[in-house]
Amino acid sequence: MTAPLIDFKHVTFKYHAQAEPTLHDLSFQIYPGEKVLIAGASGSGKTTLLRLLNGLIPQAYPGDVSGSLTLNGQDILDQSLFDLSLQAGTVLQDSDAQFVGLTVAEDIAFALENDHQPVGKIKTAVSKWAKRFGLGERLDLSPQALSGGQKQRTAMAGVLVDDGKLLLFDEPLASLDPAAGAAAMAMIDKLQTERDLTVVIIEHRIEEVLNANVDRVIVMSQGRIVANGTPTKIIQSGILSQNGLDEPLYIQLLRRAQIDITAIPRISDVKAVDVSQHKLAIEQLKQTVKRDRHLTPQLIIEDLDFSYERSQPLFKQFHTVINQGEILGIVGKNGSGKTTLSHLLTGFLTPDSGDILLDGTSVLQQSIKERADHIGYVLQNPNHMITKTTVFEEVASGLILRHVSEDEIEARVRRVLKLIDLDSMRHWPISALSFGQKKRLTIASVLVLSPEILILDEPTAGQDATHTANLLKFLSRINHNEQTTIIIITHDMHLLANFVQRTLVIVNGQLIGDTTPAELLANEQLVEMASLCTTSIYQLAARLDISHPEELNAAIVTEPVWNP
Amino acid sequence: MNNLFGYKKRNTWLNHTTGTSKLVGFLLLTTMGMISYDTRFLFALGLFAVILMQTAQIKYREYAVMLKLVLIFAVINLVMIAVLAPQYGTQLYGTRHVVFGSGYWSITQEQLFYEFNLLLKYLFSLPLAIILLFTTNPSEFSAGLNKIGVPYKIAYAFSITLRYIPDVQSDYHTINLAQQARGYEISKKASLKNRAKGAVQIILPLVFTSLDRIETISQAMELRRFGRQKQRSWYQEQSFSIRDVCMFIGSLIIVGIGVALLIHNGGRLYNPFK
Numbered sequence: 001m002t003a004p005l006i007d008f009k010h011v012t013f014k015y016h017a018q019a020e021p022t023l024h025d026l027s028f029q030i031y032p033g034e035k036v037l038i039a040g041a042s043g044s045g046k047t048t049l050l051r052l053l054n055g056l057i058p059q060a061y062p063g064d065v066s067g068s069l070t071l072n073g074q075d076i077l078d079q080s081l082f083d084l085s086l087q088a089g090t091v092l093q094d095s096d097a098q099f100v101g102l103t104v105a106e107d108i109a110f111a112l113e114n115d116h117q118p119v120g121k122i123k124t125a126v127s128k129w130a131k132r133f134g135l136g137e138r139l140d141l142s143p144q145a146l147s148g149g150q151k152q153r154t155a156m157a158g159v160l161v162d163d164g165k166l167l168l169f170d171e172p173l174a175s176l177d178p179a180a181g182a183a184a185m186a187m188i189d190k191l192q193t194e195r196d197l198t199v200v201i202i203e204h205r206i207e208e209v210l211n212a213n214v215d216r217v218i219v220m221s222q223g224r225i226v227a228n229g230t231p232t233k234i235i236q237s238g239i240l241s242q243n244g245l246d247e248p249l250y251i252q253l254l255r256r257a258q259i260d261i262t263a264i265p266r267i268s269d270v271k272a273v274d275v276s277q278h279k280l281a282i283e284q285l286k287q288t289v290k291r292d293r294h295l296t297p298q299l300i301i302e303d304l305d306f307s308y309e310r311s312q313p314l315f316k317q318f319h320t321v322i323n324q325g326e327i328l329g330i331v332g333k334n335g336s337g338k339t340t341l342s343h344l345l346t347g348f349l350t351p352d353s354g355d356i357l358l359d360g361t362s363v364l365q366q367s368i369k370e371r372a373d374h375i376g377y378v379l380q381n382p383n384h385m386i387t388k389t390t391v392f393e394e395v396a397s398g399l400i401l402r403h404v405s406e407d408e409i410e411a412r413v414r415r416v417l418k419l420i421d422l423d424s425m426r427h428w429p430i431s432a433l434s435f436g437q438k439k440r441l442t443i444a445s446v447l448v449l450s451p452e453i454l455i456l457d458e459p460t461a462g463q464d465a466t467h468t469a470n471l472l473k474f475l476s477r478i479n480h481n482e483q484t485t486i487i488i489i490t491h492d493m494h495l496l497a498n499f500v501q502r503t504l505v506i507v508n509g510q511l512i513g514d515t516t517p518a519e520l521l522a523n524e525q526l527v528e529m530a531s532l533c534t535t536s537i538y539q540l541a542a543r544l545d546i547s548h549p550e551e552l553n554a555a556i557v558t559e560p561v562w563n564p
Numbered sequence: 565m566n567n568l569f570g571y572k573k574r575n576t577w578l579n580h581t582t583g584t585s586k587l588v589g590f591l592l593l594t595t596m597g598m599i600s601y602d603t604r605f606l607f608a609l610g611l612f613a614v615i616l617m618q619t620a621q622i623k624y625r626e627y628a629v630m631l632k633l634v635l636i637f638a639v640i641n642l643v644m645i646a647v648l649a650p651q652y653g654t655q656l657y658g659t660r661h662v663v664f665g666s667g668y669w670s671i672t673q674e675q676l677f678y679e680f681n682l683l684l685k686y687l688f689s690l691p692l693a694i695i696l697l698f699t700t701n702p703s704e705f706s707a708g709l710n711k712i713g714v715p716y717k718i719a720y721a722f723s724i725t726l727r728y729i730p731d732v733q734s735d736y737h738t739i740n741l742a743q744q745a746r747g748y749e750i751s752k753k754a755s756l757k758n759r760a761k762g763a764v765q766i767i768l769p770l771v772f773t774s775l776d777r778i779e780t781i782s783q784a785m786e787l788r789r790f791g792r793q794k795q796r797s798w799y800q801e802q803s804f805s806i807r808d809v810c811m812f813i814g815s816l817i818i819v820g821i822g823v824a825l826l827i828h829n830g831g832r833l834y835n836p837f838k
Contacts, residue, residue: 081787100785387768
């Protein structure tokens with residue numbers, strides 16, 4: 001038997017800044033050539049584990065380690081961050097911040113430059129790796145001119161240029177749209193087979209990562225390893241949903257059909273699993289897709305023209321109607337105008353011509369501040385919005401600036417805080433909140449102004465299944481109780497399939513689709529144009545030759561997220 | 565390409581010269597020009613710099629803003645000298661030819677001549693600086709700094725700043741709009757005081773976002789061994805060629821002329837009043 005590449009024995013780790021250990025008694029091995037997924041909800045310790053592997057612990061994050069941990073038979077703790085980086089390349093979650101060069105070429109060259117290699121040799125290596133990742137034509141481009149997928153490929157080339165044999169990915173799907181995510185997974189799979197790499201992927205989105213044909217899944221929860229086995233074994237054990245992770249959608253479907261998945265071989269691969277004898281049971285799950293019940297027009301966008309530069313119009317005669325009380329999703333690939341549209345609605349941008357009518361009145365003459373009273377906008381990054389130091393102050397600030405009386409402020413803020421379960425924390429400093437709590441806080445501070453329409457930009461980005469479920473519960477509550485119209489800009493397929501009632505597909509400023517998410521996902525052409533990806537339910541339906549897969553999708557959404 | 569400082573790919577010999585030689589040439593010429601007060605030398609140097617700028621194919625509109633800023637600054641500087649030390653020219657040249665006025669505040673030919681020399685210094689160094697910035701790839705500029713002895717960690721800071729300025733600008737823009745939506749009036753409708761108050765609200769989130777970013781960047785850099793060796797190589801560095809040798813020799817010849825004039829004049833001043 002070959003020696004393990006990574007060998008952890010009873011490793012416990014505590015950050016100096018914390019009272020309790022973050023990792024408890026971890027023991028596992030990873031062998032050369034394996035592709036391993038380390039899955040876990042937020043706070044499960046998976047990022048800490050990654051930092052132990054690449055040397056950021058203890059160099060950048062000091063703490064106490066006990067137990068033994070080796071890489072290639074050598075003690076990891078004896079080696080410097082630099083030594084480790086020659087053996088293990090890390091692709092960070094934020095491919096934009098990871099991009100340190102002024103151009104693609106310089107970013108790929110960065111590690112070799114730091115090794116003080118001769119320039120001629122660096123140039124050969126850069127052109128070789130750029131070609132392999134399809135970046136050959138883009139060597140002179142700045143990061144601002146690249147898509148998320150291209151940035152991530154640059155990052156991969158930038159670590160593989162070392163010819164290291166171990167590649168570590170920190171949430172590679174987090175900053176990509178579904179199509180780019182699927183392409184990245186295929187790329188990882190291909191690289192690994194071609195170059196005999198060992199790959200460790202840290203992720204919580206199981207459905208997508210399984211496409212990369214991982215050999216093994218290690219499930220973490222609260223700093224401990226709770227399961228370690230082949231994807232099939234892990235899925236059969238049902239341990240994912242017990243630990244705050246979403247099972248792949250087709251597995252959820254099979255479970256709902258009461259199929260005993262422990263008896264089915266190759267259950268982890270939707271492209272290979274054989275469930276044809278259960279076709280009938282699966283088909284019986286079909287549920288008619290609920291139609292849009294909201295018919296009162298609330299926001300009318302009329303013949304809107306807009307361009308950043310005169311020569312390149314983005315929106316031309318854009319026209320759509322948003323109805324009172326609906327939950328609307330806006331999808332489309334990056335740079336196609338989704339965010340621009342929300343900026344036009346909130347007054348951040350002014351259209352060249354056309355009109356935006358709210359309840360029959362034009363809003364174009366209103367300032368950003370005035371418009372925010374009616375149309376609330378929650379940015380993707382909560383740090384862009386938070387200006388105060390405590391939870392209460394943050395939520396109250398919008399009301400104070402609108403000269404609302406003190407008693408009313410107290411009442412309104414407390415009401416909103418109760419709605420989002422932050423009331424007990426209202427005196428907490430914001431710095432003590434988690435990312436998910438900050439996100440909810442920014443929603444609260446917009447909601448307190450009682451807007452009729454709430455626009456959310458990627459509300460689920462960077463949140464695991466549990467947090468997403470909580471957020472959705474809360475959103476459907478306000479949609480139901482306050483009749484707030486909700487507009488969500490998203491790439492998140494689960495959010496789209498399970499929560500949104502109507503979707504607008506915008507590509508290059510054109511409205512190319514206006515339909516229910518279920519029908520959108522059943523339409524391959526639209527899916528591709530929007531840079532989305534069909535979910536595994538649609539793949540399974542196609543393999544079983546089941547028509548109207550959207551009706552199957554409706555089956556796993558039967559539980560209303562909020563029960564009034 | 566990142567062209568915050570006007571760098572553009574232009575196919576001229578100045579673009580093909582290495583950043584190091586341009587930097588050295590720039591330093592040699594400006595140092596000599598700053599030392600010398602010989603009007604003939606400064607004038608010739610200015611003419612030379614303008615001709616160089618022509619060969620670099622830099623258009624007027626590309627540097628118009630820079631030129632205006634420098635001219636405004638130069639004028640302010642000259643006026644301040646005239647106000648604070650109106651007799652400095654007389655002291656320097658040892659003679660006194662009054663043009664008009666009397667006593668301490670009189671304007672002398674010597675003072676005017678001295679300030680004319682100062683103006684020439686601005687006028688020759690600006691084109692040289694423009695050439696350096698506009699024809700040198702920012703990363704190559706860092707490489708040049710490193711080559712002449714600036715530690716690479718400091719030289720690299722120049723590149724990394726250029727890399728992230730557009731990101732910080734866009735963060736600033738987003739935060740600004742988000743705060744306006746919250747109710748801080750920063751638009752022209754509000755009073756100056758309220759706008760200032762609103763602007764302060766942008767700083768805190770901007771600092772937090774930037775700190776997050778810095779943490780990730782420094783990790784990304786360390787994970788790719790930035791700081792491991794005493795030296796690093798530079799991808800954008802061009803190889804030395806005959807052009808670079810010419811640039812060295814050319815700069816040295818000009819410095820030589822300057823030094824010869826220093827000796828001939830018996831000091832830094834060229835004195836037409838004697």
